[in-house]
Amino acid sequence: MSERTITIGAAQMGPVQAGDARKPVVERMVALMRRAKERGCHLVVYPQLALTTYFPLLYMEDQEEIDGFFETRMPGPDTQPLFDAAARFGIGFYLGYGEIAGEGEHRHRYNSAVLVDGTGGIVSKYRKVHLPGHADHRPAQPFQQLEKRYFEVGDLGFPVARSMGGNIGLCLCNDRHWPETYRVMALQGVELVLLGYNTTLSDTAGRETPETRSFQNALSMQAGAFHNSAWVVGVAKAGREEGVNMMGGSLIAAPTGEIVAQAETLGDELVVATCDLGARDHYKATLFNFAKHRRIEHYRMIAERTAAPEA
Amino acid sequence: MSERTITIGAAQMGPVQAGDARKPVVERMVALMRRAKERGCHLVVYPQLALTTYFPLLYMEDQEEIDGFFETRMPGPDTQPLFDAAARFGIGFYLGYGEIAGEGEHRHRYNSAVLVDGTGGIVSKYRKVHLPGHADHRPAQPFQQLEKRYFEVGDLGFPVARSMGGNIGLCLCNDRHWPETYRVMALQGVELVLLGYNTTLSDTAGRETPETRSFQNALSMQAGAFHNSAWVVGVAKAGREEGVNMMGGSLIAAPTGEIVAQAETLGDELVVATCDLGARDHYKATLFNFAKHRRIEHYRMIAERTAAPEA
Numbered sequence: 001m002s003e004r005t006i007t008i009g010a011a012q013m014g015p016v017q018a019g020d021a022r023k024p025v026v027e028r029m030v031a032l033m034r035r036a037k038e039r040g041c042h043l044v045v046y047p048q049l050a051l052t053t054y055f056p057l058l059y060m061e062d063q064e065e066i067d068g069f070f071e072t073r074m075p076g077p078d079t080q081p082l083f084d085a086a087a088r089f090g091i092g093f094y095l096g097y098g099e100i101a102g103e104g105e106h107r108h109r110y111n112s113a114v115l116v117d118g119t120g121g122i123v124s125k126y127r128k129v130h131l132p133g134h135a136d137h138r139p140a141q142p143f144q145q146l147e148k149r150y151f152e153v154g155d156l157g158f159p160v161a162r163s164m165g166g167n168i169g170l171c172l173c174n175d176r177h178w179p180e181t182y183r184v185m186a187l188q189g190v191e192l193v194l195l196g197y198n199t200t201l202s203d204t205a206g207r208e209t210p211e212t213r214s215f216q217n218a219l220s221m222q223a224g225a226f227h228n229s230a231w232v233v234g235v236a237k238a239g240r241e242e243g244v245n246m247m248g249g250s251l252i253a254a255p256t257g258e259i260v261a262q263a264e265t266l267g268d269e270l271v272v273a274t275c276d277l278g279a280r281d282h283y284k285a286t287l288f289n290f291a292k293h294r295r296i297e298h299y300r301m302i303a304e305r306t307a308a309p310e311a
Numbered sequence: 312m313s314e315r316t317i318t319i320g321a322a323q324m325g326p327v328q329a330g331d332a333r334k335p336v337v338e339r340m341v342a343l344m345r346r347a348k349e350r351g352c353h354l355v356v357y358p359q360l361a362l363t364t365y366f367p368l369l370y371m372e373d374q375e376e377i378d379g380f381f382e383t384r385m386p387g388p389d390t391q392p393l394f395d396a397a398a399r400f401g402i403g404f405y406l407g408y409g410e411i412a413g414e415g416e417h418r419h420r421y422n423s424a425v426l427v428d429g430t431g432g433i434v435s436k437y438r439k440v441h442l443p444g445h446a447d448h449r450p451a452q453p454f455q456q457l458e459k460r461y462f463e464v465g466d467l468g469f470p471v472a473r474s475m476g477g478n479i480g481l482c483l484c485n486d487r488h489w490p491e492t493y494r495v496m497a498l499q500g501v502e503l504v505l506l507g508y509n510t511t512l513s514d515t516a517g518r519e520t521p522e523t524r525s526f527q528n529a530l531s532m533q534a535g536a537f538h539n540s541a542w543v544v545g546v547a548k549a550g551r552e553e554g555v556n557m558m559g560g561s562l563i564a565a566p567t568g569e570i571v572a573q574a575e576t577l578g579d580e581l582v583v584a585t586c587d588l589g590a591r592d593h594y595k596a597t598l599f600n601f602a603k604h605r606r607i608e609h610y611r612m613i614a615e616r617t618a619a620p621e622a
Contacts, residue, residue, distance in 0.1 A: 129606050132598065157609055177598065179490035179538055180610045187612045189619035207593055212567050216537055219568050223534030226527055227490055256523055257530050282518055287443065287488065290618035295440050298468055299491045301498045303610040307601035308500035 004277040006166055006192070008233055009036035009044045012250040014267035015239035018053045022078035025051055028268055030085045035270045037089040042118070042164055047237035048096035048111065048173045048196035051079070054241050055098075056146040057200075059137045066150060067109075070098035074114055074122070087120030092164050094235075096172055096196035098150075099127065111151045113170045113196060117163050124161035126170035127154030130178050133204075141204040143244045147174075160188040166277050169230075173197040176220045176234065179227065180302070186228035186290070191277045193224065193232045201245040214249055218259065226257030229280035229288050238266040255280040315588040317477055317503070319544055320347035320355045323561040325578035326550035329364045333389035336362055339579055341396045346581045348400040353429070353475055358548035359407035359422065359484045359507035362390070365548060366409075367457040368511075368555050370448045377461060378420075381409035385425055385433070398431030403475050405546075407483055407507035409461075410438065422462045424481045424507060428474050435472035437481035438465030441489050444515075452515040454555045458485075471499040477588050480541075484508040487531045487545065490538065491613070497539035497601070502588045504535065504543045512556040525560055529570065537568030540591035540599050550577040566591040 011032040016025055029046060036044045049055070055069040074097065075083045086093055092115065099112035111128035131153060133145030158181055160169040169185035169192070176195055185193060199217060201210040217234070225232040231254060238248035250263040252273040261273040287293075322343040327336055340357060347355045360366070366380040385408065386394045397404055403426065410423035421438035428434050442464060444456030469492055471480040480496035480503070487506055496504060510528060512521040528545070536543040542565060549559035561574040563584040572584040598604075 129609050130604055132604070153606060174598075177538060178605075179494065179534075180605075180613060183490065184610065184612050187616045187619050203597065205593065205597065212569065216568055219530070219534055219537060223490075223530055223538075226530060227488060227534075257527055258523065282516065286514065286516065287485075293441055293443070293485075294489075294491075294617045295464060296614050296617050298440050299495065299614040301495050302491060303607050303614045305498045306605045306607050308498050 004165060005274050006043060006164060006277065007041045007272065007274045008252060009039065009041040010233050010235045010250045010252055010261070010263070010271040011036065011044050011046050012235055012248060012263045012269045012271065013047050013050060013237045015241040015246065016053045016237065018055065018058065018242055020053065022051055026078060026081050029082055032268060032270055033085050033089060033091060033093065037091055039270065039272050041091060041272060043092040045094045045194050045233045045235045046096060046196060047235050048113070048198050049098060050096050050196065050237060052098065054198040054237060054246065056133065056150055057143045057242050057244050059144050059146060067100065070100045070109060072100045074099070083116060083120040086116055086118060090118040092117045094170065094194040094196065108152050109150060110154055111147060111172060113172055115161060115163060115168060115170055115194070123163045124159050124168065124170055125156060126159055126172065127156050128172040128175065129154045129158070130174045130181070132174040138204070142206065143200065143204065145204050158184040160185050160190045167191045169193045171195050173199065176224060179224065182224035182228045182230065186230065190228065190230050191280060192275065193230050195221070195232065195234045197234060198237050199247045201247050214247055217247060217249055218251060221251060222253050222257040222259065225253040225255055227288070229255045229283040231255060231275045236263070255283055315476060316585050317354060317475060317588065318352045318583065318585045319563060320350065320352040321544050321546045321561045321563055321572070321574070321582040322347065322355050322357050323546055323559060323574045323580045323582065324358050324361060324548045326552040326557065327364045327548065329366065329369065329553055331364065333362055337389060337392050340393055343579060343581055344396050344400060344402060344404065348402055350581065350583050352402060352583060354403045356405045356505050356544045356546045357407065357507060358546050359424070359509050360409060361407050361507065361548060363409065364552050365509035365557065367444065367461055368454045368553050370455050370457060378411065381411045381420060383411045385410070394427060394431040397427055397429060401429040403428045405481065405505040405507065419463050420461060421465055422458060422483060424483055426472060426474060426479060426481055426505070434474045435470050435479065435481055436467060437470055437483065438467050439483040439486065440465045440469070441485045441492070443485040449515070453517065454511065454515060456515050469495040471496050471501045478502045480504045482506050484510065487535060490535065493535035493539045493541065497541065501539065501541050502591060503586065504541050506532070506543065506545045508545060509548050510558040512558050525558055528558060528560055529562060532562060533564050533568040533570065536564040536566055538599070540566045540594040542566060542586045547574070566594055
């Protein structure tokens with residue numbers, strides 16, 4: 001191992017229902033952080049939309065009802081205990097949440113994440129770019145996937161911040177299936193990618209098996225780790241939310257692409273690994289020395305063309 | 312299954328040594344094609360540099376000696392039997408080979424592949440973009456990896472051709488570890504990616520294990536398949552060449568990312584799968600509907616920046 005290690009707790013969470021208040025959820029999160037402290041963690045990673053149920057499963061029209069799943073301030077009164085605990089324990093954390101930015105007619109709603117360091121201060125923020133699903137109500141489906149209804153596309157790119165001794169990148173859920181996510185971070189020197197997710201065990205069309213979807217969940221994060229010589233920490237909110245089964249499988253993948261730790265339950269569970277940020281150096285010097293091997297003159301289509309022309 | 316199926320034979324080859332003539336090698340390849348015909352294949356995929364040993368393992372200075380591993384015409388007298396067999400069997404094939412293009416001072420050398428259809432005609436050609444290794448002699452290493460010495464970077468992009476009922480893309484070996492390879496093809500509508508490889512079981516620094524390298528070989532192709540809703544056929548030249556152990560593991564991966572067939576030996580072995588080109592349609596309509604979900608405004612760095620700035 002090199003000198004540059006960081007011990008990370010992937011704080012998987014069991015389900016949260018639509019009627020649940022923030023307070024008991026935040027108490028569960030503080031309990032996970034306390035466990036992380038006992039296990040020597042420097043950083044705790046929570047899921048996407050950690051504070052509420054995964055509400056894009058639900059069709060809602062009433063904007064006030066919808067806004068009840070969002071935070072207008074971070075920290076706000078409900079989330080301040082997390083920030084206080086971080087400062088008390090000297091532990092950083094990643095938190096996914098629904099963000100309302102701006103006021104009145106200039107309100108914008110994002111699926112966001114913040115990175116907080118061990119002083120309890122926000123050091124980086126991300127607004128989700130790859131929103132899955134649809135914007136319209138589809139009552140024939142067993143459940144909805146309405147991220148495109150409730151959120152705007154993020155406007156902060158894929159941020160990488162220097163914090164806690166490493167270059168840390170933030171993304172969310174569906175971003176993991178898009179190689180561009182990790183690559184844009186890698187081109188900013190990312191060493192550690194943090195990713196919360198909420199993923200249903202079946203798809204809205206009922207065509208995919210839980211086994212294949214769970215395999216794909218890991219595949220994407222493992223490939224993102226290997227191809228970008230980065231650690232990837234993916235953390236689920238798992239179990240049955242609002243009648244829909246959500247995948248667990250929270251994991252920590254090394255720059256080799258190999259999984260070094262993975263959750264075994266569908267509940268609140270802390271998965272810990274000590275991550276050597278120097279484990280990437282061998283790959284960055286050889287196979288994935290970007291300066292020597294990338295050929296950007298052949299990549300232009302990736303940023304110029306959204307999709308293949310219709311045949 | 313949809314109506315659009317193609318039966319493919321991944322024609323893994325055992326070793327070829329530096330002193331071996333083309334004739335017996337081509338005879339082995341024709342024998343594999345005959346087996347493929349018997350098993351109902353429409354297309355046979357051979358390895359990278361299929362006709363010779365994987366000569367970038369060897370340091371050579373004599374240009375005439377080096378050029379002995381290249382073809383100046385395709386088909387040429389040595390390879391014509393392959394084209395004749397293809398026409399006779401009505402089977403297409405993918406062939407990796409060292410290409411000399413041009414004459415005299417305008418000679419260029421590429422690590423190339425051609426796609427030939429069931430009439431024996433060349434329908435597409437690729438020159439390798441991601442050349443691994445180094446250009447200088449490194450005698451302290453257990454073996455050399457001199458693709459950067461013997462080849463120029465390809466100048467044909469990542470081609471996708473309509474042939475044999477599908478959109479077929481060509482790439483080679485190390486290209487599989489670069490997500491850009493598959494993505495540029497996907498943006499041209501690729502349905503089937505063909506890839507020959509020659510990969511040592513250990514790295515030149517002796518730091519990686521055969522198990523991890525074999526895992527990464529599959530990981531990259533599986534991720535490329537899933538993220539681009541394409542079939543990927545990866546075919547090795549395997550076994551011990553010039554004293555160096557080469558990986559086998561030739562495989563066919565579905566658009567789900569799952570491996571449907573894989574080689575079990577390190578010798579000449581035909582791995583067959585019937586690939587439903589319609590298997591991708593579900594993903595292209597949902598998770599990987601590029602027109603709905605890709606956000607190219609956030610991808611510019613991929614084509615503008617070769618590597619992260621030095622810290």
